Amino acid sequence: MKDPVIGRWIARLRLVPAWAWYAALIGSVAALPPILGNYWTHVLAYIGIYIMLGIGLNVVVGFAGLLDLGYVAFYAIGAYTYALFASPQFGIHVPFWVMIPACVALASLGGVLLGIPVLRMRGDYLAIVTLGFGEIIRIVLNNLDSVTNGPKGLLRIDPPSIGSFQFTTPTHYYYLILAGCLLSVFIARRLNDSRVGRAWIAMREDEDAASLMGIDVLKYKLMAFAIGASFAGVGGIIFAARQGSIFPDDFSLMVSINVLCLIIIGGMGSIPGVILGAVALIGVPEVLRAVALYRMLAFGALLVIMMVFRPMGFIPSTRRRLELRGQE
Amino acid sequence: MRKVGALILVVSLCTILWAMRASAADEWGEIVIPKDSPIKIGLGAMLSGSYATLGIDIRNGAEMAIAEKGTLLGRKIVLQAEDDQCEGAPSVAIAEKFCNDPILVGVVGYMCSGGSIPASDVHNKYKVVMISPSSTSLELTARGIPIFFRTCWNDKIQGKAAADFALKSKWTKVAVLHDKSAYGQGLAEEFRRNLEKGGGEVVAFEGLTRGDKDFTPVLTKIKPLNVQLVYFGGMAAEGSLVVRQMRRIGIKAKFLSDDGCYTEKDFIQASGKAAEGAFVTYAKTPEAAAFADWVKRFEAKYGPRQTFSPQAYDAAKILMMAVEKVAQKKEDGGIVIGKKALRDAVAATQYEGVTGTITFDQYGDRTGSVVAVNKVVCDKGKCSFKEVK
């Protein structure tokens, strides 16, 4: 039954080292913009930002098992920090590349500050409190007119530049975001395989047992929050630079829910899952603007259906699949 | 095998570099409509959600202009309407879509200032003309963006008109509320500035949360101030609640608001009995018979007009006229439209629209647009807006 010719080809393909596959994949993704044109490049770049956000939230929800519904707050911190220091608002124009570590640091700090009071709570309370936190941030941003310009938003945000070259077209941002995604994936994988990652898994399975084994549960939870937040911080600064203007309404609860949906549906804890989720949940509605009205309806239904029938998501990480199967 | 991998990497890098070179955008460039292709006009407005009444009204206005025109340069005209949700991020996405559409010549939009502002930056990148029928924020014409125009007034004019009316009516003790949006708050601030300049006193300046329903706390807070007038900067959804709750808790002050409340359905109907006697600013009704005639035609097709359909109609008309003026036919049957030429043609518009004479100043603002105050007058249970002379 097994065709020996195909069998031989499969054997040959298996010999291709993993990194060659990755190079090919990255190369083809990188080659897309001139083929797709500006609009689709813009859409793909937007998906890319959500991939970074998804990977970040994945650290919090998927790796550490904490349901953070206020994730958008860190996104906002990253975006507003950059915008305040790189626009006519205060007349300061710090370069983009200098601001990246600043935004990451501030977002992480936000993660820690949120984490400290909140991490002792049970799962469902944690979710609601983080939701509340996210909303508080948005309301404050909307009302602190003297700093954030309130609902009128921050405009004419500086684009990134290298020497005299400025990032202006969708293609430029596409590559910036692609680099960001690759970096995010790299960091996430390293985390997964590290001591921290293993501690998270232990915590997720059984918190009491983990702490009995000497894992400082609180410290690792805080790390999850902080690291997850830093991804959002980077996403935020890129978003602000790319859009050129930001408003408090850009940071509503919907963003948190979108990111949550995409990792749940794509596959919690798995990076290909996050990518699939982002493409499906962000890209498809953009493509089918006509059915945008039905998008949230489908999201909602999908969340319920996924939880009932396939809680590990479409492309779960192997670990997750084993975990959740084991539960039955 | 390593060599294959290395080769792929090198090819990828070369592609990236080549792509970056090729992506240098042309400054103004041209729009080329191939033979037999329709000409597309874009429209951005809120088509679903709290202010959808206004958005759909705008779309209807533009639709009517296009339907009446029939064909443009012998080509079919397609109106592509997109839902901008009255927000920044969707407007930007739609703007990218429109500006990269090869057969799209210009956009009627966007509806809300909050959307138009970031979208105008995108349009400026690609030099695609946009004419907004309803975005009144001053920011839009204060930044030297050449491709932005509007057939409506701006908030400076509207705020001043409202303040002048208040001063004339001797309402000098005023409470100001706004919906904390780019539009509502900006307008409220303009009103306050003008009122205080004229000697009036703003004793309260409070923001409301859009989407909230309960304004009795803030209204109770200002009730003891015994103001003569409550000015509200914002949209009908909140405005109708404010005026209703004002009357319910016994605030006798007059109510004055902006074009966001100039809508029969979402304000007059939604406010019930409380709407009577409310004042709203809006464009001065053109004296020309053309307007009354237009209203008849519009309402026959789409039902009662809401707010910005006349402005959207005029915007679409102006765009089409400009295209006609500068388009050049090619031998192969295609049409070429220079983007700069198109923009200049729009800027040079001198047009008797249904909303009056339209010309634009060097910033894109409509010159000579006049705002009037309208009062809700009820006759045997039927209420409507009547202009106050």
Next chain:
Amino acid sequence: MSLVPSPEVIADQVLNGLTIGGIYALIALGYTLVYGILFMINFAHGEIFMFGSFAGFFILHQLVESGFASTNLALSLLAAFLGAMLTSSILGVILERAAYRPLRKAPRLAPLISAIGASIFLQNVMMLLVKARMQIYPDVFPEGIIGVGPVSVSYFQVFIILGSVLMMVGLYLFIKKTRTGKAMRAVAEDKDTAALMGIDVDRIIVTTFVVGSALAAVAGVMVGMYYTQINHMMGFLPGIKAFTAAVLGGIGNVAGAMLGGYVLGLAEALGVLVLPAQYKDVIAFSLLVMILVFRPRGILGEVVSERA
């Protein structure tokens, strides 16, 4: 802006607070009852409230159009309330069956995510049904103000305050006196023992959803009548605030939910006197964060047993 508010203003705000507080309390009861039995936050409870409001609107609208309401106001209102309660209860039952029951044994995160999904789904169902346009409740309730000394109360406020108190008293009696009520308390305390004693746990769970949803529906119709504007998103914010109220009073604790509702309502109404009005929502969210950080048991203490 203003200085020390006068006693009349404070009294007026207290009334405002009691009015909205009663509504929060009614919705909070639904959260607390469900949490007491299932240990999960019914995230979609706000949408049950919303659906109740729309059902009431639909009924009332029809009755007004047909002219029935002008001659039989009380009956029409009753029909609206009952219809809303029926609709919400059915919805609650469906919700329990479809989104929660299959996940009883699943890890904690799963029913919560499912609840979020259900919430989003229901919001969008309604959005599509009404084409995202807001609806206006017919103006049938008589408007008027009663002056009680320096304080002025509107007929509406009286209606809502009394109505919500009535419902709460009814619930309290139901839980304390009836067999089903007692069974509900038993299940909340210890599910397994209750089952051993012959109580049909599943049926009691469904009953809990029915009762909670019915209360939310009453709140929904009241809100619809009072504020007249209803839209598909109207459940979101009140839902979160009602949950805050439930936690404030002590989750699982029926009296706590009622107390929490009034405390939150008063905090908002009086808070507006001190803060700029646009920060009103921050009050609720901040209270939520603070309570969960400093006193997660709530004012009157939780009533939840250990998860069996």
